Amino acid sequence: MRLLITGATGLLGLNLSLVASARGHQVIGLSHSRKLSAIPFDLYQVDLLDTDRALTVIADARPEAIIHCAAQADINAAEKAPEKTMTLNRDVPARLAAISSEWGIPYIYISSDAVFDGQVGGYSELDPTNPLSLYARTKLAGEQAVQSVYPDALVARVVFFGWSLSGKRSLSEFFFNNLQSGQSVKGFTDTYFSPLYVEDLADLLLDSLAASLSGIYHLTSPQGLSKYEFGVRIAHRFGFDPTLIEPVRAAETDRGVARSLTLTLRSDKAQAALGRPLPSVDEGIEKFYQRWQDGYPGHLQSLAV
DSSP states (O other): OEEEEESTTSHHHHHHHHHHHHTTOEEEEEESSOOBSSOSSEEEEOOTTSHHHHHHHHHHHOOSEEEEOOOOOOHHHHHHOHHHHHIIIIIHHHHHHHHHHHHTOOEEEEEEGGGSOOSSOOBOTTSOOOOOSHHHHHHHHHHHHHHHHOTTOEEEEEOEEOOOSSSOSSHHHHHHHHHHTTOOEEEESSOEEOOEEHHHHHHHHHHHHHTTOOEEEEESOSOOEEHHHHHHHHHHHHTOOGGGEEEEOGGGSOOSSOOOSEEOBOOHHHHHHHTSOOOOHHHHHHHHHHHHHTTHHHHHHHTBO
C-alpha cells in the first residue's frame, strides 16, 4: 500500500514510517523541515500551514491511505500561538480528511487522551469529553472536524512512549536520560495514564488500517499507572536507582497550563475489533529496554542530517 504519513520525523511518525516500511508498505513521509538520511521511505519537506501546496504534494504522491500524525503537540507552545495551533490541530486534519473522502481512501487522525478532563479516569469512547488546555481543545476540535467531513475516518486517541530522533521527545527518554546520568527527577504520583510503546502503537495503527476500522478508538494500554510508577518501572528494568525519582503531586505544582490528571482510557473496543489484547505498559517497557540493547536509539539518531 502507498501510505502517506505526516509528521514523519516525530516520535510516532518516524517509528510508524519505519514499522510500515518493514511491513512492506511504500511509505511517503512528510516533514516540516527535518531531513533524514539512509531511510527506507521517501521524505518530503512540507509546511502544512501552506495547506494548498501541501495538498499538491500529497496529490502528486497518489497515496492509498493517509495517517495524520503531525500536530502542535507542545502544550505550552500551543497556548502562546492559539491561531496557529487551531490551524494545525483542527483545520489541516479536516482538509486532509476531506481529500481522503473525495479520493475514497482510508484516513487516520491521531488524537489524544487529553480530550478528557481527567476527573475520574477509565474513559471509554462513549464518555463525554471536556478538554482543559488549548492543545486539548484543538485536538477535540480536530476530531469533530474530521468526522464531520469524513464519517468513515478513524480517530485514534493515543498516548505513547519510545525512542525518538532527538532522544528527548518522550517521558520514557526523560527518565532514561536523567537516571542513567545519576540525576534526580520528579515523578507525579497523582497523574495517571495508559501509554503504549510506540512501535506497538505503530503496529496497531497498521492493523486498524487493514481491518478498515472507522470511528473513534482508544489505542492505549489496558493498564494504567502513575507517571511516578512509570519512572520507577523504567529504573528497575534498566538497573538505575529508583530513589532518584522524587514522588510529588502535580496538583500541588504550578505548571502554568491546566492539565488533566487521571487519563486512564479503556481499550476494550479496540481489543474486540482487532481480536487480541493490547500490550501492557510492562510489555512496552520491556521492548523499550530491548531496543536500547539492540542499539536502536543510536540508529535513529544516526538518521538525522
